[in-house]
Amino acid sequence: MSDATLAGTPAVVDHPADDHAGGGHAGHMATTTGLSNNKLAMWLFLGSECLLFGGLISTYMLYRGRHTGSAGPAQLWDIPLTSVSSFVLLMSSLTMVLAVSAAQQRDDRLTRIWLSVTALLGSTFVGAQVYEFTSFYHEGVGFTTSLFSSSFFTLTGFHGIHVTVGIIMLMSLVGIISRSDVPGDKAEVVELIGLYWHFVDIVWIVIFTLVYLIPA
């Protein structure tokens, strides 16, 4: 046991042999689990988010048949538009993983570029969602029109908010990296935001299939 540990001061240590298995990076603070607390917290948060989106998806599945007249999923969905926006979000996961890769190679310029491209693709997705919501509204389907519309707007709206929060985090990170003001391990910060972004993508993978492609 080191002197620093005996004195109650957290020791900053690194074990290259099991570094990745420990989920840490060079120079992270020693923890009781041997894992990065930040990363542990992020995975715990994502696990809890499964329960949130599980509830919203279940509610939609339950109420998707509760609509009046012609204002149902079969009449409203624009599959080509949604397919393109799904593709865009999927590609944003690629650019995000490239940003993480660049951050681990300590290439700040490339990291900022990939983060910005990810944010741009995310913005395109949100733009398509706003367009979709607007067109539904013009067709007479609002939030309180039916149980179907309420559950649909709540589910996809929550997902859209998550994407928007992700875009804000990405752009903030670009700014912080530009000022070389990243607290702690830069690669880990990029990786944590990457985990959040990928989670938003996998939630959409489920929504796209269960909500859009499976007929009510």
Add this chain to the structure above:
Amino acid sequence: MTTTEHVDHTDHAAHDEGGHKPNSFYIKVAAALAFITGIEVALYYLDLGSWYLPILLVLMLIKFLTVVSLFMHLKYDNKMFAMLFYSGLILAILVYVAALMTFRFFDGS
């Protein structure tokens, strides 16, 4: 006694071997995901009858697990992270399948 012990290793090559692949690998994975998405959309316009739903669910599962395992590096990372995430996921599936079955059982009764 209060000094902070800092040992920084910059051997990122060793780190990269663990879970982080070359960019070309991620591009190939993304291309595969895009291809599967294309198949999903194509299936929507085809009439596969009772095969449509199971095929679609399998494709969705493949995409989901690919992103989680390879893009989120859960396949290569510490098992504790996988346990935390999959615990939440499995709990969500069990809770909501139970809830949906309850609604179905009592619907119209």
